Amino acid sequence: MDKARGEKGRRSKERLLRAAASEFALQGFHGTKISSIVAQAGLTQPSFYLYFASKEAIYEELVGEFRSRFKELITRSRLEAGIQTEHLPARIKAGLERIFSFFILHGDLTRIGLRAAGEADEIKAEIAEMMQENLIVEQEAGYFRNDLDMEIASAALMGVIEQLTFTYLLTGYKDASSLAGQVVEIFFNGMMATDE
The missing domain is CATH 1.10.357.10 (Tetracycline Repressor, domain 2)
Structure with a gap:
């Protein structure tokens, strides 16, 4: 069960990173919102904060x-x-x-x-x-x-x-x-x- 949960978490984080890359590339740092990242990733804002403390943190990664x-x-x-x-x-x-x-x-x-x-x-x-x-x-x-x-x-x-x-x-x-x-x-x- 933990292995499956770990794999799901890895996939969720990867989806957030790819969605964020797309948003930042199109909208720039200031034009990008966490809500647009999670919407594109098909996840929720609470799930975003499981992996990243802020918009700055995901950008820096x-x-x-x-x-x-x-x-x-x-x-x-x-x-x-x-x-x-x-x-x-x-x-x-x-x-x-x-x-x-x-x-x-x-x-x-x-x-x-x-x-x-x-x-x-x-x-x-x-x-x-x-x-x-x-x-x-x-x-x-x-x-x-x-x-x-x-x-x-x-x-x-x-x-x-x-x-x-x-x-x-x-x-x-x-x-x-x-x-x-x-x-x-x-x-x-x-x-x-x-x-x-």
Whole structure:
């Protein structure tokens, strides 16, 4: 009986979190009411307070979830030493595709974490710093030119990822794979025409 009750509670909390993400993404923090969250979740206000002390508490949990999952993706995308040069573009594309796929799957969380949250700029700066650390390690492994400033490269990459996510990905104009492919082409192969 306790196991069934625990599972029901977990599902209820998850429904509240998904409903809250949707409401916050559409209405913003100030425009969202607890009553609209519970209505969308199909639950009652007393059930909301079983899991969250306030609207701020559920919002903070959503922002924290986005932040930790995005950081995990960046950590997992670091290239290990010893990859053959011809395999680098595909490996980089796969990492970017995972990030874009996460954004599609969690569109409301993405809207909150990258744009709506009060700490969105802090989150993006933190992610850019993690990207910079990855790029420095990868530069030291010989994958990238030594004369490049990886702080600038990571800031540019973060800006591109954010802009493409909101302009093409979350609007449905492009998919994760094609966007990741374009980023790799632009960043790693350049825009200059070749004689080929």
